[in-house]
Amino acid sequence: xxxxxLRAVLSLVFAFGMLSVNAFEWTEKKxxxxxxxxxxxxxxxxxxxxxxxxWGALNSERTNVVLITHYFSGTxxxxxxxxxxxxxxxxxxxxxxxxxxxxxxxxFVISVDTPxxxxxxxxxxxxxxxxxxxxxxxxxxxxxxxxxQVGDFVNAQKAVLEQLGITHLFAIAGPSxxxxxxxxxxxxxxxxxxxxxxxxxxxxxLPSYSVAELGLWMEPILRDPNxxxxxxxxxxxxxxxVALALRQVTHSALSMEWEQQFGQKPxxxxxxxxxxxxxxxxxxxxxxxxxxxxxxxxxxxHFLYTSRAYQLFNVADKIKIIKARFLFIPAKSDRLFPxxxxxxxxxxxxxxxxxxxxxxxxxxxxxxxGVFKIQLAEAEIKAFLN
Amino acid sequence: xxxxxLRAVLSLVFAFGMLSVNAFEWTEKKxxxxxxxxxxxxxxxxxxxxxxxxWGALNSERTNVVLITHYFSGTxxxxxxxxxxxxxxxxxxxxxxxxxxxxxxxxFVISVDTPxxxxxxxxxxxxxxxxxxxxxxxxxxxxxxxxxQVGDFVNAQKAVLEQLGITHLFAIAGPSxxxxxxxxxxxxxxxxxxxxxxxxxxxxxLPSYSVAELGLWMEPILRDPNxxxxxxxxxxxxxxxVALALRQVTHSALSMEWEQQFGQKPxxxxxxxxxxxxxxxxxxxxxxxxxxxxxxxxxxxHFLYTSRAYQLFNVADKIKIIKARFLFIPAKSDRLFPxxxxxxxxxxxxxxxxxxxxxxxxxxxxxxxGVFKIQLAEAEIKAFLN
Numbered sequence: 001x002x003x004x005x006l007r008a009v010l011s012l013v014f015a016f017g018m019l020s021v022n023a024f025e026w027t028e029k030k031x032x033x034x035x036x037x038x039x040x041x042x043x044x045x046x047x048x049x050x051x052x053x054x055w056g057a058l059n060s061e062r063t064n065v066v067l068i069t070h071y072f073s074g075t076x077x078x079x080x081x082x083x084x085x086x087x088x089x090x091x092x093x094x095x096x097x098x099x100x101x102x103x104x105x106x107x108f109v110i111s112v113d114t115p116x117x118x119x120x121x122x123x124x125x126x127x128x129x130x131x132x133x134x135x136x137x138x139x140x141x142x143x144x145x146x147x148x149q150v151g152d153f154v155n156a157q158k159a160v161l162e163q164l165g166i167t168h169l170f171a172i173a174g175p176s177x178x179x180x181x182x183x184x185x186x187x188x189x190x191x192x193x194x195x196x197x198x199x200x201x202x203x204x205x206l207p208s209y210s211v212a213e214l215g216l217w218m219e220p221i222l223r224d225p226n227x228x229x230x231x232x233x234x235x236x237x238x239x240x241x242v243a244l245a246l247r248q249v250t251h252s253a254l255s256m257e258w259e260q261q262f263g264q265k266p267x268x269x270x271x272x273x274x275x276x277x278x279x280x281x282x283x284x285x286x287x288x289x290x291x292x293x294x295x296x297x298x299x300x301x302h303f304l305y306t307s308r309a310y311q312l313f314n315v316a317d318k319i320k321i322i323k324a325r326f327l328f329i330p331a332k333s334d335r336l337f338p339x340x341x342x343x344x345x346x347x348x349x350x351x352x353x354x355x356x357x358x359x360x361x362x363x364x365x366x367x368x369x370g371v372f373k374i375q376l377a378e379a380e381i382k383a384f385l386n
Numbered sequence: 387x388x389x390x391x392l393r394a395v396l397s398l399v400f401a402f403g404m405l406s407v408n409a410f411e412w413t414e415k416k417x418x419x420x421x422x423x424x425x426x427x428x429x430x431x432x433x434x435x436x437x438x439x440x441w442g443a444l445n446s447e448r449t450n451v452v453l454i455t456h457y458f459s460g461t462x463x464x465x466x467x468x469x470x471x472x473x474x475x476x477x478x479x480x481x482x483x484x485x486x487x488x489x490x491x492x493x494f495v496i497s498v499d500t501p502x503x504x505x506x507x508x509x510x511x512x513x514x515x516x517x518x519x520x521x522x523x524x525x526x527x528x529x530x531x532x533x534x535q536v537g538d539f540v541n542a543q544k545a546v547l548e549q550l551g552i553t554h555l556f557a558i559a560g561p562s563x564x565x566x567x568x569x570x571x572x573x574x575x576x577x578x579x580x581x582x583x584x585x586x587x588x589x590x591x592l593p594s595y596s597v598a599e600l601g602l603w604m605e606p607i608l609r610d611p612n613x614x615x616x617x618x619x620x621x622x623x624x625x626x627x628v629a630l631a632l633r634q635v636t637h638s639a640l641s642m643e644w645e646q647q648f649g650q651k652p653x654x655x656x657x658x659x660x661x662x663x664x665x666x667x668x669x670x671x672x673x674x675x676x677x678x679x680x681x682x683x684x685x686x687x688h689f690l691y692t693s694r695a696y697q698l699f700n701v702a703d704k705i706k707i708i709k710a711r712f713l714f715i716p717a718k719s720d721r722l723f724p725x726x727x728x729x730x731x732x733x734x735x736x737x738x739x740x741x742x743x744x745x746x747x748x749x750x751x752x753x754x755x756g757v758f759k760i761q762l763a764e765a766e767i768k769a770f771l772n
Contacts, residue, residue, distance in 0.1 A: 041660055147660055208649055208669045209642040215670040216637060219630055223609065244605055251602060256595040256724075263594055264700055274427055274533055274698055277616075277690055281697065283594045284601040304663055311667065312660055314650055335721065338642075 027053050027080030027090065031126040034159045043146035046135045050156050051113040051126025052076050055096060056104030062166050066102055066385075067157060068092065068111035069174030069181035071371060072306060073118045073249060073298075075125050076111040079104075082124060092175075094375040101381040107170065112157045114181075116148055116306050120299035130230060130301035143230035148305060150177075150184045150313045157181070158189065171385060173197035175370035176337070177306075180206070180313045183322075187315035190323040197381060199329040200370030202337045203345035205314035210336065213252060214307045220244035221300045230301050238300045239292075245303055247291035255333035255366030259283055319348060325355040327384045329377045331369030332362040357384075413439050413466030413476065417512040420545045429532035432521045436542045437499040437512025438462050441482060442490030448552050452488055452771075453543060454478065454497040455560030455567035457757060458692060459504045459635060459684075461511050462497040465490075468510060478561075480761040487767040493556065498543045500567075502534055502692050506685035516616060516687035529616035534691060536563075536570045536699045543567070544575065557771060559583035561756035562723070563692075566592070566699045573701035576709040583767060585715040586756030588723045589731035591700035596722065599638060600693045606630035607686045616687050624686045625678075631689055633677035641719035641752030645669055705734060711741040713770045715763045717755035718748040743770075 029051050037048035053076045058065065068078040070091075079096035081089050095101040096109055116129035130145040161169075169192050172182040179201030186193045202210060221227050224241025232238055251259075262283035266272055271279035315322075328346050330339035339360050346356040359380045363373025415437050423434035439462045444451065454464040456477075465482035467475050481487040482495055502515035516531040547555075555578050558568040565587030572579045588596060607613055610627025618624055637645075648669035652658055657665035701708075714732055716725035725746050732742035745766045749759025 143663060147663060149660060206650065207642055207646060208667075209637075209640075209645045211648075211650060211667050212637050212645060212669045212673060215667065215673075216634060220605070220609070223606070223626070223630070225611070240609070244609070248602060251595075251598050254595075256593055259595045259598060260593060262597075264592065264597060264698065273694065274535060277529060277533060277694060281594075281597050281601065283598045287598060287601075308659065308663060312650070 025080070027055065027077065027082055029053055029076070029082075029124050029126060032160055032163050034156070037156070037159070039146050040149045040151045040155075041146060045128065045146065048115065048128045048156065048159075049126055049132075050115070050128070050160055052160050053078070053080075053090075053111050055079050055109040056107050058108040058164065058166070063168065063170065064107050065161070065166050065169050066107045066109045067161070067169050067172045067182075067185075068096070068102075068109060069153075069157070069172060069178035069185075070111060070114065071174070071176040071178050072310065073246070073294075074178070074371075075117060075119055075122065076113045077124060078111045079109070091371050092374055095378055095381060101375075101378045102173065102385065103382075107385075110161070110164075112160050114153045114177075114306065115156050116145070116302045116309065118299070118302050118306055119297045120302050122297040127302070129299070129305055131233070131299040140233040142233065142301060145301070145305065148309050150180050150309055151188060153181050153309065154184050154188055157185075158192075167192070169193050171195035171197060173199065173381070175199040175374070176201070176367065177310055180310060184313070184315055186322045186324040186326075187318040188321075190321050193324045195327070195384065196324045197327045197329065197384060198342070198345075199374065199377075200331055200334055200337055200367055201328060201342055201345065202313070203341040204316040204319060204348060206310060206312075207341065211311045213336065214311050217245050217248050217252075218304055218307050220248070221303060224300070227300055230304075232300065239295045242298050242300050242303060243288065243291035243295040245291070246294050246298065247287045250290050251287050252336055253367040255335065255364060257333060258365050258368075262286060316348075319352050322349065322352065322354060325384075326357070327380065328356065328358040329370065329374075329380070330358065330360055331365070331367060331373070332360050333364060334367045334369065336367040411466070412470075413441065413463065413468055415439055415462070415468075415510050415512060418546055418549050420542070423542070423545070425532050426535045426537045426541075427532060431514060431532065434501065434514045434542065434545075435512055435518075436501065436514070436546055438546050439464070439466075439476075439497050441465050441495040442493050444494040444550065444552070449554065449556065450493050451547070451552050451555050452493045452495045453547070453555050453558045453568075453571075454482070454488075454495060455539075455543070455558060455564035455571075456497060456500065457560070457562040457564050458696065459632070459680075460564070460757075461503060461505055461508065462499045463510060464497045465495070477757050478760055481764055481767060487761075487764045488559065488771065489768075493771075496547070496550075498546050500539045500563075500692065501542050502531070502688045502695065504685070504688050504692055505683045506688050508683040513688070515685070515691055517619070517685040526619040528619065528687060531687070531691065534695050536566050536695055537574060539567050539695065540570050540574055543571075544578075553578070555579050557581035557583060559585065559767070561585040561760070562587070562753065563696055566696060570699070570701055572708045572710040572712075573704040576707050579710045581713070581770065582710045583713045583715065583770060584728070584731075585760065585763075586717055586720055586723050586753055587714060587728055587731065588699070589727040590702040590705060590734060592696060592698075593727065597697045599722070600697050603631050603634050603638075604690050604693050606634070607689060610686070613686055616690075618686065625681045628684050628686050628689060629674065629677035629681040631677070632680050632684065633673045636676050637673050638722055639753040641721065641750060643719060644751050644754075648672060702734075705738050708735065708738065708740060711770075712743070713766065714742065714744040715756065715760075715766070716744065716746055717751075717753060717759070718746050719750060720753045720755065722753040
């Protein structure tokens with residue numbers, strides 16, 4: 001073989017190698033558009049664009065599908081990286097991948113950006129909601145967008161799955177809001193769903209306390225003068241309101257023990273909170289900074305619509321329809337959805353004739369254990385999928 | 387007047403007081419004014435007016451004094467009624483009175499309105515803070531008022547007690563912020579304090595999580611345009627901010643089980659939250675209405691100053707000074723200061739050589755059990771005072 005020829009062959013090998021690494025390793029955002037999407041409340045959305053991501057390969061019988069449903073402020077980016085420059089992988093990368101608990105050598109894993117997704121301004125998110133252009137008016141929907149429910153999130157996911165020829169889910173797994181979506185799936189389409197992994201879940205309906213908590217998260221946006229009854233597109237955005245709302249979310253989702261690391265330290269050593277109201281504590285500085293950092297990718301109306309969808313979550317009266325087996329994974333220090341809610345739901349399901357088990361994890365981060373400490377339940381998830 | 391003579395006159399006054407208790411059962415607000423009150427941080431308040439209420443009679447040795455320290459949004463009105471038209475009695479009336487757990491036939495019970503008391507516009511409250519007139523400028527202090535600490539609340543109470551010739555406390559009892567004041571007393575004036583009843587207490591210092599929670603309560607006021615950096619006196623008051631702050635306080639102080647009575651019911655039957663963002667849930671309507679009702683008696687700056695005082699609470703490094711015996715009464719469903727905080731503090735005190743016991747109550751109202759369900763600990767309080 002000539003030197004020239006060898007080089008060409010090597011280039012080809014490397015190109016293939018790289019291509020296959022690309023295809024294999026980098027996560028890609030795809031999307032579909034559904035025309036005249038009907039909401040649970042009977043409204044119609046002319047063009048519903050829905051983003052999704054996949055990992056692993058669909059088998060020929062299409063029987064190896066695991067749907068990942070994301071949390072309140074999450075996206076379809078459950079695993080992998082979009083590119084080599086990504087600092088971190090998708091939020092459940094610890095359990096989704098080759099030979100991991102949700103093994104992509106065995107399963108075709110798929111996750112879908114919720115409609116009215118918070119992160120409307122994240123370049124990787126494809127969603128439809130108040131921030132979208134209404135084709136009928138060529139203007140942003142704003143509050144003219146219909147109120148959605150968790151059932152609408154489910155129907156958006158179903159549309160994606162059906163476009164891929166999928167009619168059955170080996171399992172659905174999701175944390176928090178994702179657990180609500182997974183449970184809603186089991187109550188709406190029982191023949192689709194064999195297994196539900198409900199992580200840091202509220203049970204079969206949102207407790208009134210959480211309705212109030214979500215209501216308080218919404219208030220800073222409603223009171224930001226820039227919110228302007230939802231008409232802020234092309235104007236000053238209600239970033240202050242969004243940042244405070246996100247600060248509240250983070251605080252609610254953390255544990256007392258985790259925040260204790262900040263003690264009563266001031267933000268700046270010489271600006272003692274004992275000397276002036278203007279001086280604040282480090283814990284507040286931390287939470288506020290986190291809120292501000294994330295606010296620019298979040299649409300205020302989408303925050304409100306997502307909150308409302310979860311406030312409405314209730315499948316308690318549809319329990320008889322549910323056929324799936326359940327694995328609940330609550331977190332011991334979770335203040336939002338304490339483990340007792342998972343135990344109650346498991347009891348209700350067992351009384352209904354369903355298999356349901358509860359495994360508590362204790363990663364010390366409160367509700368966020370369900371996102372950042374999910375590897376603590378690796379063995380139980382693996383066993384549940386066997 | 388000689389010291390001896392003063393004591394004789396005071397004895398006479400209190401003997402007369404005791405006699406008149408039977409004939410005149412209405413609780414009366416009294417007050418003292420302290421000139422040049424020095425704050426812990428070394429600032430001076432020219433005229434500190436301090437309101438207080440008493441029940442029962444001081445014995446001639448002045449050894450039967452029980453000080454009641456009130457909670458965050460509370461006042462000195464711990465028991466009794468001001469008049470026949472009062473709808474309800476003071477918040478701990480269930481345990482303060484003749485033959486009750488804190489028996490006014492035996493004890494002289496006294497409670498003091500905290501400086502920077504929230505309820506500055508309550509006709510029965512006498513307090514000094516940002517809403518007061520600075521004699522030097524003849525204007526409201528606003529944010530020029532010095533930041534106070536729990537130790538300053540203690541010193542205000544001490545000034546009242548000393549004016550009455552009292553130098554020792556048989557016991558101090560208080561819920562929540564009142565428990566912090568009681569513990570601060572024990573760490574500042576160990577020879578004064580024999581017994582502390584710390585109800586729904588945070589322990590020996592405010593957890594960072596609570597610093598964050600208080601920080602979030604303050605935000606709606608700071609963001610109300612009428613707040614105007616604390617300069618709203620004689621102008622539009624920041625009532626919206628105060629009402630939302632109070633809504634947050636109430637929500638934080640209630641339990642998941644108690645709020646569950648509202649389910650996911652809408653405020654108005656025909657205004658379904660599934661149909662419009664403008665329609666809200668009953669639980670939010672309830673909490674918001676409670677906030678609005680109370681907002682008119684609350685000064686916004688006083689809310690901020692009281693919050694800051696508690697954010698600074700920390701006597702952990704003064705534990706060696708403490709001599710008092712402690713009875714902790716946490717509430718099982720308390721989300722703000724869960725029972726574990728009382729158990730930790732009791733452990734620390736026992737390691738320090740102090741007597742400390744913990745009795746959990748379970749009235750189902752969360753933190754508010756310490757206010758509204760205190761009779762559940764009646765027997766233990768009675769025993770502790772024997």
